[in-house]
Amino acid sequence: MKNRELLSIFDIFKIGIGPSSSHTLGPWRAAQQFVDVLEKSNTLSKLEQINVLLYGSLAKTGKGHGTDIAILLGLSGDDPVTFDVSQVMPKVEKIKSSSVLKVGGKKRVAFDYASHMNFLYAESLPFHPNAVTFHAFFADGTARSETYYSIGGGFVSQGKESKQEAMDIELTFPVSTARELMVWCMRTGLKVSEIVLENEHAWRTERQTQEGVMMLFRTIRDCIYRGCHTEGKLPGGLHVERRAARLNRKLLQGRTYTDYDSWIAAIREGGNSFQYTLDWVSCFALAVNEENASFGRVVTAPTNGAAGVIPAVLQYFITFYDSYQEEKIIEFIAAASEIGSIFKKGSTISAAMGGCQAEIGVSSAMAAAALTECLGGSQRQVLMAAEIAMEHHLGLTCDPIGGLVQIPCIERNTMGAIKAITASQLALQTNPDKAKVSLDAVVNTMWETAQDMNVKYKETSDGGLATNIPLSLPEC
Structure with missing residues (x-):
């Protein structure tokens, strides 16, 4: 364990402007x-x-x-x-x-x-x-x-430990590791999101937390919707074509709508086949990260480069599980934030320190855990989902072509979202008591991998795709 930071939902999720x-x-x-x-x-x-x-x-x-x-x-x-x-x-x-x-x-x-x-x-x-x-x-x-x-x-x-007003803040359920989180869950019977929301009382009232989370959601919602309706090329010189709007139009097949709510209804009219659902998850993720690459307003989740994973999985849950409900949205974001906090405390969420495993990997783990909680998984299954998602991102390098958060970053968000959904499904269909790998073991492994990773694969554009793909080559 690296440290015992006091982290709120609003430390992990921040409203800002892209691309990083x-x-x-x-x-x-x-x-x-x-x-x-x-x-x-x-x-x-x-x-x-x-x-x-x-x-x-x-x-x-x-x-x-x-x-x-x-x-x-x-x-x-x-x-x-x-x-x-x-x-x-x-x-x-x-x-x-x-x-x-x-x-x-x-x-x-x-x-x-x-x-x-x-x-x-x-x-x-x-x-x-x-x-x-x-x-x-x-x-x-x-x-x-x-x-x-x-x-x-x-x-x-500034290179020294932040005081964070630590002397004035006392959390009801202090958590630095997945094991500590599970102890509190077992002692109280509370879900992961409920543990988080209890801790948020140390900073503000329950209503203030709810309002803050819904502000985060509205920013996410607007970003997805805007990204799905904006065409053109991304800035920066790679001439990458935006794809979300075109995919949105193709999938809707002429169905009409006037706003976000009617858009969701139009999407649902297309059914829920595997291919259709998969295409929409990709579309949601592409939309956010195309906005991010265009200096649009996004929510760090937990970073800008990985800002599309959690929104895509949350939008998938809202759309295909008919769960456009404030309490479910708050539950999702709260549960996700706790997993992000555990990774930040025990490893890193900086690609410059740990490669892309620290961004897409962590966001996928957060989304997997949040989806599992919202679908009724047990506390152990929630942590198992996070572990599965990260386990299969270990060692992922950060090698942005041209130093831009575009290639391969945008598509990696679609991959992270799909892996999160798969990890959640695996966890929900598995007895977590038989799991061989714990979330804490994966957090530790990720940090060891980060320390061993060659610096050229850590957001420097000195290695990987950044040095092997001509800048004039199209993304697809």
Whole structure:
């Protein structure tokens, strides 16, 4: 076990803008934190210049992941939860063309992108591969530097343990491992989601938690629907065609609808054959990650690169099990969050640390567990489903072509979703008492694999498909 972090549902699931939680959302939040440091130290008004230094994976795949874009918007005082996604590129282009940055939305300083945004491709810092340093220079000749690490899933660290107000928070059921979770479930008879929701009381009221989870769901719902109705090519230079809208139109065969609810009804009219259902799961996953690749608004689940797996499985459950019910949606997201927390505490959810097993693998495990719980599985079957899903993602590398969260990332979300559903079905049809592999064993194995994995397979675009596929080659 690596640590005993206190993690809420809203730490694992965050609303943000694509294409990457570790390379976009994390750096965005780091930039915001740096501006906050300047404001609290009363030095923002004296600011004359800011230099940005990107290290390691943030440098190597930063442009493809929009790290520079996120930092410019974060320094400008914009927030990824509320910022108008249609204005992402126009605002960044204005900053670049004018060579002026309005820090915190208040202080105008000269900012030459070519010289003040530095990609240090050959340099890494020891704490984590995703590092960014901000240098601020003031009118009185003084300066200030802060270094931040984007450690996966939108989490940001400064290289030391976060206090997280730990002294003020006491969870009813503290959990760091699957074994500890099972002990609480057996002692209380509560389901995994119920354990999670009890713990959430340490942060907020029950109603506030419910409202927050439903806000997450509405963001997921809107992302799926938008992605299934948007055509064109993805940005970044690979010229990847969006497929979800075309597949949506083909599967519906002319059936009409006017909104999300009538869209679900139209999908159900097509039946529930295996091929039909499989196509829709893929469509849902493609939709989310095409939105993510287009700087759309998504929910980290637990990361942006893997943002389509859990939404696809949740949408599958809602659509094909007639389960468009608030209590079921909350149950699904709560159960999924606990599995994500266990992986973050015991291993990693950062592809720069562990490869794609840390993103697609973890999201698949989360989705498998959540689906199993919602379909009536026992607590042991829930954990078994998560174990099965991750077991068959172990060793998966992160090798984005061109440093973009497109190939093979988008299709990998469809694979993760299908594996999650398969893992859930296997767990539901199995006596978990006879299982040979525990979830904790898989978490430990994943961390050992991550440590042994060659760094070129950890979101650097220095190995795998990233170096073997010509950039001009189409995705299919």
